[in-house]
Amino acid sequence: MSAATMNGTLVVAEHLQGKLRDVTRELVTAARGLGGPVAIAVIAPDPSQFDVNLEGVDEIVGVPVAQQEFENDVYQQALEALIAERHPDAVLLGFTVNSMGYGPAVAAKLGLGFASDVHGLAREGDAIVATRSFYGGKVDAELEFPAGRAVLLLVRPTAFPPAENGGSAATTQFAVDVQPSRARHLEFQEAPVGDVDITTADFLLSIGRGIGEQEAIPQFEQLAEKLGAILSVSRPLVDAGWMPNARQVGQSGKTVKPKVYLALGISGAVQHLAGMKTSETIIAVNTDPEAAIFKVAHFGAVADLFDVAEELEKLS
């Protein structure tokens, strides 16, 4: 093992409203795959509040700061200090809204190798090779990074299995002098509660951008009722103001796991797939044979969704 790899991988734990987020466990699994020691940093007023003694973690680094909730400058300063002190050869963060707010800033400032939405990770010799998608998830690419520099990667949630509890990590404290964040957290507001709870439905009829126009929605409300399904939607329909946020499936909406998920005209953006890919049975209809939704679907049909909807209506 070279000197560079001896420094190992640093994972930054993510927490929100007092809870450790699932992606933290996944990052540990990804870090273990790289070989070398794995350290996990917990940035919080009381870092011991979060149990990150996960299998495969060698060291827990508590980084006490004044702020309980995420603020981007606080995390940036803490991570920069950790990198300066410990020289990890890889830093793994979740590809999450919080990490988007500081990870790229650290990479730009320190001149690190960088990529986000990474869903595959390997070490080839001394080099780290990351896999991520391009062009709407239709192609993948393997990336290599500048030699002799650390690499900072934002790893796609759910891409790696979660590490289990029961590690035997040593715990250390890392004192850092952090200036207050210029962007300041004030409060959280919960997502509005809707008239239906799509997370408890057995059967979701889910429609996306493919329906084309707002005028088409009543037709699918009717079809859902006939089929005995609850109607859910992908993000573009909420963005357009056609449907309420409570009906949205995906990373910024609801995570669903129905017995049947019937997707009409949904191409399958990563953020959408994250919210439905564990559904028991996924059926997808799309005109684009390369649509990413077909990668997670159990059954697929390349067809016009209106033609299929019309036929389904007749059968009901």
Place this chain on the structure above:
Amino acid sequence: MRIVVCVKQVAVLGDEVEFADDALDVDPDYLDFALNEWDSYATEEALRTRESLDADDDEIVVVSVGDPRAENAIRRCLAMGADRAIRVDRSGSADPITLARLLAPVVQREAPDLVFCGVQSSDAVQAATGTALAELLGLPRVAVVTRIEWDPGGARATVHRELEGGLVDVTEVNLPALLTIQTGINQPRYATLRAIKQAEQKEIEVVSPAEGGEPAFRVCRMFVPPREEGAQMLDGGPADIARRIREIIEERLK
């Protein structure tokens, strides 16, 4: 107030894929080009900010890195109502850190009060250029913004950040600042035919790229990922497909 909006012309891959001979990128013949969806929301938000703050000397400047073809995307923003545009003349795709390094000196020169970027681009989905650019400009930033409320005079903003699951983090930030704008924050306006014609006549300033430094990554191989097992395709016409779907639903809901 001067608002700079950073926009990107994105590549859209159609139904078929072929790779360039070196297998490092898609053959450009298989790509269409468009204004990045997130950037149309960012441009709209700049226009609305100008309207709501209603100052005399407001100016909206669009900045983009790209080859001459990228001027199509830039002109869409001009047609929506941006005042001026600058294109950093560079061809080929670039990693987000490099893009931020190319944008930074041009944005800096404009001394903006506010910089808007889209959260991410649809072709690369790195969600990184805006945050990296804020760092290089020394600006405070807020990522993934779905709502902006201005203090009177516009010196401070209270913004909503959209976290996973729809949870909103209410954050305040003083200007100057950089915000990355999420889709759904507004409804981008359609440009009128007249505005589109006028935008065609506008001069776009072209500047040479600064030194981008060492790339943050290099593509060593690009490929079509294998489809995961189990995706059984249903053949036949719409009636056949509907019948099969109906059968599957009935069976799985038992």
